[in-house]
Amino acid sequence: MNESGPVLSNEPISAPAVKRRRPALRVLGTSVTQLSAIKAAAEEDLGLDLELITLDGTEAQRRGALHPESFDVYDQWFHDIDLIWPTGSIQYIDINRIHRWDEINALPKTGRLKPEFPRARGGDPAKRLFVQLDGSLGDMASDRVSMVPTVHNADSFAVVGADAGEVDSWAALLDPAWAGRVVLQADAAIGSLDMLLALEASGELHAGDLGDLTLEEIDSLIEKLRGYRDRGHFRRFWSDEDEAVDAMMQDGPIIGSLWWSGVTRLRSMGKEVTMVTPREGYRGWFGGLALSVHVDKWLKDAAYDYLNWWLEGRPGAIMARSGAYMANPDAVRPYLDEAEWDFWYEGKPAGDDIRGQDGSILYARGSVREGGSYQQRMSRVTVWDTVMNEHNYLVRRWEHSLEGQG
Template structure:
């Protein structure tokens, strides 16, 4: 199977009498990449303005200034903040061309009925907009976000500095707090995400337990951060990173040997010539689901263009592009013709690479014979411990997080 033709099944929306519609998109470096912008502009006949930033930075901007964007791209933990601030409005699923192709993960919280749904905000729990203004899993035609990219996050480590562990048996979130890595550990600087990395590490190290790790009590949050402040003041953490390029730079510099990581960061490190493994923790992954949201100010031509951009993301080519940095798309079968058989077998099926594979930047990131850590798409999402979530006690989390970062 080779690469499919690039022609998309819908026409460009520009008309001869109008200037190109402009769609302003804010989000993170994960999806706001120049090759994606250029390809979408070419395919759709619209103008895209990408404004990438750190996750906490762009969430604050989106929740306070919805007039500054049409589309917001981030992760499932952003939804409750955006919805409660009324920064976004419901998306009409009837205008999503490939809605019926989306797999069960976003609609039911799991790929298989036998899988356990992880703690916290599984994607289905915040997908459907109800008449009373709430979000839950009861299917309706109005949705809070468009499900698209997603992944199972864990820790990245340098096997030249950290003994390689066996996936699902030895690799552990506890490595973030292991004394042998003191001074060479980094954590993502996003309180709604980083708190789970630290909580999973604390639990793995036997420091504490949680009644419900996806909805921690105020007492549990207080206790967790007391432990983390002790580590921070002892110099255990080398830093807190704000973006994917920042995380890769920390690893490439040699200052960090194990850290919170997103898959594109691992890809950048490997492209830079340094080995980096993406762990399959025995405690399970921290899952996240990409959320593409529509500003409540979007209207007219810009809103129509925004819908075409959302449809474009599910049209095949973007899903294949994003797979090369380790991400999945909600309707993968449409992307499969845009991937070689070797790419599909490695990224989705979890099989050994039959040839060297290139990342989105064109550089080789996977060597012949290498196998994706954690196995297939189905196996990885059968092992979700907790989903990215803004918990009810987020105000306390935020207060403690700021104290931790500056301590």
């Protein structure tokens, strides 16, 4: 201050810098892909904060369909799209913003790895991949898709604590020799297919279309399920992978539904488990990533970054160590060593011990993956996980039966 008063300045007063933290990208999915290793790798590579919302399949479906404001990215199975798309809870994806779209192989785009392979029954991913001119989903190619295809596999069932050498049919799930030691998936859309495959293989039920039952065929399925349940044939019905692993860790020989990620978890815990190669073929599933209808502005850019990251190779290698395949395998190969690639994708004897993501030994040197190579296994999918036209009726009757209500 001088004698004439304070010195005034026209310069603006600078406010203290405030660093605004961008919100976390919220990803809704299941334990199949919601792994701590995936979260850590994505945050490291992308500089994003991720919030993984991990639910069982049914609860993830419900939240995906009814509460799109609660998530940004939907990480689920392609057959779920039949439930989610009609609700308007997810928006289309522009394939021009997917950097490695052309590297994705033919399986999710056409329903088969090679033209000469037959298309399996059920929820073929290609049938709900492309957004058509009228807003419906189909397999006619366009530049808009419902999901970015990512992880997938050919699943069957597992044998724990016994020699699996003689087990080569889905019918084993209903064999009286295993009574009281059978576990089955509780999810109606998936567990029903395991049960149907077993009933078909044992000659107890023959559906016109295994992937789309009529009301009468659903009633027949539930009657069979209830009969086996009432006779004490099933030890447990499981809803998520933690329950599946817990069921398989119980004493005594056990047989039943299991995902490959469950196999690797059990093996990492020292449990000897074998996935059966059924002569009737596998039940296939395909996963992908979708965008909530509410995602826009910065979050939309971040979501596309996350979708693109899944096709960059590193996450595919993480998922390979859980037994799953990636839609663009060539991007994965540089992130696996030669022994890993040969074992998981080529079906060759392991040139070294095969380790899981945590470093534990899953398969000893010289072991061969059950079912063979990627092409051999995926070409033998006989039915895809699906949402049938009478899905609501199936779910209602299936869940009531598991609860003992008939």
